[in-house]
Amino acid sequence: MKHKFTNDYSSLCHPSILKFLASLNEEQNVAYGLDKHSLNAERYIKDIFESPRGQVYFIAGGTMTNLLFISYALRPYEAVISLETGHINVHETGAIEATGHKIITVKGSNGKMSPSDILNVLKIYKDEHMVKPKLVYISDSTEIGTIYTRKELIALNEVCREHDLYLFIDGARLGSALTSKENDVEPGLFGQICDAFYVGGAKNGLLLGEALVINNPELQKDFRYHIKNKGAMISKGYLLGAIFEEAFRNGLYFDIAKDTNETADYLKEQLANLEVNMLPSPTNQIFAIFNKEQAKKLINEYGLELWEERDNVVVVRFVVSFTTKKADVDELISFMKTNL
Amino acid sequence: MKHKFTNDYSSLCHPSILKFLASLNEEQNVAYGLDKHSLNAERYIKDIFESPRGQVYFIAGGTMTNLLFISYALRPYEAVISLETGHINVHETGAIEATGHKIITVKGSNGKMSPSDILNVLKIYKDEHMVKPKLVYISDSTEIGTIYTRKELIALNEVCREHDLYLFIDGARLGSALTSKENDVEPGLFGQICDAFYVGGAKNGLLLGEALVINNPELQKDFRYHIKNKGAMISKGYLLGAIFEEAFRNGLYFDIAKDTNETADYLKEQLANLEVNMLPSPTNQIFAIFNKEQAKKLINEYGLELWEERDNVVVVRFVVSFTTKKADVDELISFMKTNL
Amino acid sequence: MKHKFTNDYSSLCHPSILKFLASLNEEQNVAYGLDKHSLNAERYIKDIFESPRGQVYFIAGGTMTNLLFISYALRPYEAVISLETGHINVHETGAIEATGHKIITVKGSNGKMSPSDILNVLKIYKDEHMVKPKLVYISDSTEIGTIYTRKELIALNEVCREHDLYLFIDGARLGSALTSKENDVEPGLFGQICDAFYVGGAKNGLLLGEALVINNPELQKDFRYHIKNKGAMISKGYLLGAIFEEAFRNGLYFDIAKDTNETADYLKEQLANLEVNMLPSPTNQIFAIFNKEQAKKLINEYGLELWEERDNVVVVRFVVSFTTKKADVDELISFMKTNL
C-alpha cells in the first residue's frame, strides 16, 4: 500500500512512546494529572521552554487546548484577534464561539500576523457597543507552513504588552517550527514572549496530547477547575504525562520534528526539480500548485488535501510525517514523472 | 509497594490493548474517527448491545461524554433530572451547567432512581417560569456500586416514553454492572430501553475512552459537528477505535469486568469474615464502615477514598481494579487483622 | 370588576411616573444610559443606600439583573449558593445555568439563609472535581415575604468576607422590606454589607426596571460591555433613568412601599380576625392556609396563586400592591365571610 501524504496524524506514534507506556503497566498512579510522570514532563518542558514560573497542563487535543485557554483568559464580552486562516477561525467548528467569544479576524500576510494588524483592530473596537479585543492568537508553524522569526515574535509581544492584550501561541506544529532550517528562535523564547503557548504532540509522532504552558502566573489560578468544567480532565492523566515525559526526557520530540522536516525538505527539492510551483514553507507542510487533472491524480493516489482552487490551477497540500521515508518520497516523485 | 484500592483507573491498561496498538504502528489511518478500527468497534458494540440503528462515538473521557450528549439532546431551556448523588451533579465541576442546562435533583433510593422520582418532578415543573425537564440521567452501575434490574430499567424507560423524556445511561462502569453476580440484564437491553448510553473504557482496564451509543436516530444528526464544537474530536480517532475494537472483538471487555468483580467479591467475603459492615454493592466498589481511627489507617495505607463521615463512623471506599490480585486482597486483610 | 390579589406587577405604574415621563417628551437625550436622568437617579440611589464608590445600572427586569451580575462576578467553574426557594433556583427557567453556572442549594429556614448554611457548603465543595462556591445569593424581602434583620445581614457579610465569597442581594421587593413595620435595617446598610444588590422597580409601582448597585469597585470594570453582551442594554436608557429619578427624588419609592405594606397589614389583621392561619410575613405577600374548597373559591375569585399543597390544606398567596385599597380588602373580607 502506498504511503499517503494526507497529514501528520495518520500514524499512531513513535515506537519509543508505546515502549515506555508498556513499561508502566505495573504501576499504580495518582489520577487526574497529579502523578509523577506529569510532574516530570512539566519539569522538562518548563526547563526547555524557559518558563520557570509557568504551569503545564496536558490536554487530549488541540481544539480543546485552544478553547480551554481562550475561554479561561477572557471575560464574557472580550474577543480574540486571529488571522482569517487561523485554525480557531476556520477548522474548529465554532468551538471558541461556543464558549461565548467572538473571533475578530485580520488578513495578515504569508500566514502570519503583524503588529499593524493588531493596531488596526484596536482603532476600530473602542467602546462597549463592540466586543473588547483582549487576546491575540497565532500559530507557529502557521496553518500554511510558515514560521515566525525571533524578531516578529518579539514585536508581537511588545504590541500586546503595550495594549494590555494576551498573546497565545498555538504550537500544534511547534516542533516543525523550531527544527526548521530557517528557524532562528530558541525554544526558551516561548517562555518569555507570550502569556501561554502549547507544544503539540499528536502532529509530531506522539500518541496523543498537547502540552499547554501558561507562563503568566495571573492566568493560572484554578485552571484545573476550568479543565474539569470543560470536560477535558482525563482520569488517566498520567497517560498524557508519560507521553510527554518520554518525548522530552532525551530530546525525542525535537528529533522526530527534525527528521520530519528533513524528509519534507527532500520532497521540496524533488518537487523543485520537477519544476512544481510551491508556496514558501520551511516546515513539513508543502503547498504545491498543479493543473486540475494533475491535482486530481495526486489527490486520488496520495490522499492529498485540496487546499484551494484558483482559476485554472489547484493548490494541494503534501504533509510529511514522522513515518514518511525518503523511499516514500522517491515513489511519489516517480509516480509524478510517469503520470502527470 | 503496596497495592492501592483507590480507584479503577490508577493502572494504565490491560496488556492486550497495548499489544494491539503496537501492531498498528505501520498503518496509516484516516483521521477523526472515520477509520476501519472505529468502524469495526462500532459494529461489535452495536451487535452486542443490540442497537441496529444506533451510532457509536468514541470519546476521551466520561465527563465529556456526559456533556456532549446532554447538551446535544436539550434545547437551551430544558433540564436534566439526576439523582443528588449523580456524577454529573456532584463530581463534574458544573460541566453540564457550563453548557447551559440546569440539573434537577431527586433523592432516589439505594443510589437508584425510580419512576416516582421522575413523576414528582413533572408535577412541579410545568410552566415557562421553570425549566422544562427533558432528559433523565442515571448511572449503571451507580455511583455507590449498586445496579439496576431489568425490571427497573424497563419501568424507567416506560415513564420516559410516556412523558416525552429522553433516558440516558452513564455506563462508566457498565462492565461491572453487566458482569455482577446479581445482574439480570442482558447487554442487548441497552440498545432498546434508552435513547443513549455509554460503555466505559477507562474504569475497565482500557487505555482510555468511552463508547457513546446513540440508539435514537433522531438524536444522531450532525453529532460529529457537535463533538468538534465542544473540542472533543481527537485527530487520532483510530486510537480510541482500536482500543474498543480490541476490547469487544473477543469479549476482553467483559472478561476484565468479570475478573474484577470476582476479586471484589473475594474482598467482600474477607471483609465479612472480619465482621466489617458494608453497604450493599454487587460490583467492584465496596463501601465499608469503620471507626475514625481504623479509617485513617486504611486511608493512609491503601489510598482509600473517604466517602462520608457519619457521627462516630466513617464510610470508606475500596475499589477493586483489573490489576488487583487475590494476593493483594490477602495482604490487605492481613494488615487489617494485625493493625485495626 | 373585582380587585385581584395575584401579584404586585399587574398594574402599570404610579401616576407620578407617567406624568414625569410625559414632561420629558420635548427632550433629546443621550442614549444607552449615559443621560442626565440616569445620572441623577444614580446619584440619589448612591446617597440613599450609602454606596459612595458604587455604580448603578438600570436594567429592564429582575431575572436579567440576576443573570447579569452573577455571570459577571463568576469565573466559568464558579457557583452560586442559593436557598432552594431562591428565585434564581426556581422561577427563572434556568437563566443562571444558561450563563454556565451551577446553583448550589441550601434549605435555610423561614425563607432566609444563615452563615451555617454557607459553611456547610464550603465543607463539601473543596476540590476541582466540584464547582467552586463563590457567590451567595439572597433575596430581601424573601420569596416568602420574610425580611432579614440588621444582625443577620451583617453576619452573612462577615462569613462571606472571611471565605472570599461575594454577597449579592436580590431586592426585587427591597421597598417592602425596608418599609416593613418589623424592619430594623437602614437603607444605608446595603451600600456596606454586600458586593451588589438591586432595588426593584416593577414590583413597587414603577413602570419597569431594576436598579443594580455594584458596591464593590472590583466588580465594576467594563460592566457596560457585559450588559450589552447579554442583550440588556436598552437604547432609550433614559427611560429607565427617568423612572428611578422620579422614584427617588422625593421619596416616592418608599412612600409607595410603605402604603402597600400598610394595606397588607390591614389585610393581615382582617384575616386574623377571621382566624385564618398565616405564615409569618411582615411585608406585602401574605401566605395563608385554607382547606381545598375555600382555596379554590379564593383562587377563582381573586386570582390568588396556589403556593403549596399540604395534605388536606392549601397555602395560597395574597399579594397587596400599590393599587390595592382598603376598600378592596374590605370587599375581599366580606366575600370570605359570606362564602367560605
Added chain:
Amino acid sequence: MKHKFTNDYSSLCHPSILKFLASLNEEQNVAYGLDKHSLNAERYIKDIFESPRGQVYFIAGGTMTNLLFISYALRPYEAVISLETGHINVHETGAIEATGHKIITVKGSNGKMSPSDILNVLKIYKDEHMVKPKLVYISDSTEIGTIYTRKELIALNEVCREHDLYLFIDGARLGSALTSKENDVEPGLFGQICDAFYVGGAKNGLLLGEALVINNPELQKDFRYHIKNKGAMISKGYLLGAIFEEAFRNGLYFDIAKDTNETADYLKEQLANLEVNMLPSPTNQIFAIFNKEQAKKLINEYGLELWEERDNVVVVRFVVSFTTKKADVDELISFMKTNL
C-alpha cells in the same frame, strides 16, 4: 437648544403612546405578556404582515430580539450568515457569539446581501470541521439606510428554502423601509418570505420594544421558555403589548415612519442643493461626505455620528427622527450655509 440629528431613539415617544398608557392605569392585567393588550397587538401585526400562523413576542430591545431568535433557531454547532456591516456582527458586543454561535460574514453590496453571497459561503462550509451555516440574517432598512426590493427579498427566500437555511430579518427600522418613497414591498410579504422578522419600536417613535414575528410554526414551540431563559421576559408584558396595540390599531406606526421619511427627504433635498455628496439612502439615515473640518463642526453642533474616515474626507450620519421638524432642518441648513 438645537435639535440633534444623532439617532432616532433620543426622544422618548409619540404622545399618543403615553396617553394610551395613562388610560390603562386603573387596569389590572395578567403578567408576562399573556394579557389582552398583547393579544390585540399580536392580532393587528399578524393581519398587517399577513402571518396567519405566526406568533408574536414583544421584546424590550433589538439586540435581545436578535439573540433570542438566533439562539433558539440554531443547534450549538450552527452559524449565522451576516453582512460584515450587519448589526449583530459589529454593534452588539458579541451577543450572538455569547449564545455560542459563529457569525460567518460576507461583503455584500450597497449594504445588502444577495443569493450569490450565500452560495459562496455554502461552497466553503461543508464538513464537520467547520460550523454549519443555517440562518441568514439581514436588516431592512439596512445599517446604511438602503432597502431591499420585493424581487431581492423573494430571491433570498428562494435560496434559503433551497438550501435549508432560515431567513431572519432585523426590522429595527422596518417602518422606514416600508414607507420609503422607493419601497415596492407590501407589509404582507414579510409574513411569507422569511422564517421570522421583527418590527422595531424604539427607533420609530414608540416608547420601547420590538415585535418579533415567528412565521415558521416549527420555530415557535416553547419559545416563551426561551425568552425567560435568556432573561428577557418582562413581568409587565402588557406594557409592551399596549405600546404595539396603540401603534398598530390605526396605523400610527406607519404614520410616524412616513412623516419621518418625508422630513428626511426634505433634508436630502436641501443637502443636494448645497451640493453635498451623499450615499444612496431612501430612508431616515443620511450618510453624507464632508471634509474633515466641516465634519468636525457638524459633529460638534448636531451630534452627528462619524461613520467612516476615508483619506481626506469623512462620512457622517444624519438621522431624522419622529421629533425632527422641517424647521430643524432649515436651522441646520442655515448653519451649514453660514459656517461650512
